[in-house]
């Protein structure tokens with residue numbers, strides 16, 4: 202396979218390869234033929250360290266044969282394997298094919314294991330040490346860069362251990378999230394709320410919902426304006442898992458806590474994406490991962 206659009210470089214590389222091999226042969230032939238200037242005693246006349254004389258002996262037989270063998274090896278190798286420009290070789294070997302074969306083999310070896318897992322329920326799986334070991338490795342390789350190696354997340358990346366869910370925390374919902382990904386979208390809401398004072402008032406009302414420190418006068422003024430938010434976050438502010446709208450009453454903050462953070466959410470909105478994994482992970486791997494994540498939130502250690 203060639204990444205070039207024309208055949209020029211392929212031919213160029215092939216010619217250099219062939220010329221180099223021919224040059225090796227020529228060198229061998231030449232060094233066998235050429236006569237060095239020798240004195241009568243078969244020395245070349247070069248003398249080192251006072252009495253070390255260079256002899257003009259022919260190359261040892263075994264060495265010449267080794268040389269010829271390497272040239273034959275090169276010829277055979279280039280015929281069988283891709284090496285001569287863009288030639289694919291008669292064996293049809295590719296590094297990609299070898300990689301795929303290794304993957305298929307690993308897949309085959311793991312198949313009975315995953316078949317056993319897929320017959321198990323999430324709560325059984327989350328107690329199976331073998332499955333959870335695999336789940337943890339899958340999580341480290343595919344999820345920890347965003348959710349953290351302890352799955353506790355960070356600003357903008359949800360904590361998966363705390364029993365607080367944007368999209369629902371049942372094994373089915375978690376599987377859905379991992380498979381197809383999620384896009385949380387809160388539009389900028391300032392225009393719908395009113396003046397910047399109104400925005401501050403609503404922010405204080407939101408703080409009051411979780412019993413966080415707030416200005417109670419502003420909160421009472423902001424309450425009426427919360428109608429603009431209720432379509433997604435609910436009249437009571439408890440959120441809506443169908444939209445991924447967070448519960449605003451639980452004092453768990455994905456995008457930062459306090460008046461400033463909430464004012465900025467209202468003014469700027471937020472689009473936050475969990476990338477779909479279906480093209481990277483098999484359904485069986487996702488099932489094990491979902492049970493692993495669900496298990497983390499059930500263990501209670503991460504609950505707030």
Ligand code: HEC
Nearest residue numbers: 343344347359365366367368369378384385445473474475
């Ligand atoms: C590129 C970063 C990124 C990677 C990689 C990633 N996630 Fe996420 N994930 C997110 C973001 C961001 C969200 C929040 C989406 C939102 O706010 O709507 C999220 C949300 C989730 C949720 C929903 C949480 C809830 O409260 O409902 C789950 C479950 C989840 N991720 C699991 C995983 C698993 C398992 C993996 C590994 C296969 C993974 N994520 C890989 C960024 C990532």
Ligand code: HEC
Nearest residue numbers: 385386387390429430433445446447454455456457466473
């Ligand atoms: C169209 C639906 C929608 C409307 C309307 C909406 N929100 Fe949101 N809001 C969301 C979504 C979805 C998120 C989560 C974004 C994400 O995925 O990270 C969010 C996040 C937030 C957050 C961050 C919560 C956290 O845990 O950090 C706050 C605060 C918030 N909204 C307040 C408001 C207020 C106040 C209003 C009304 C002025 C409002 N929202 C209107 C959908 C909405």
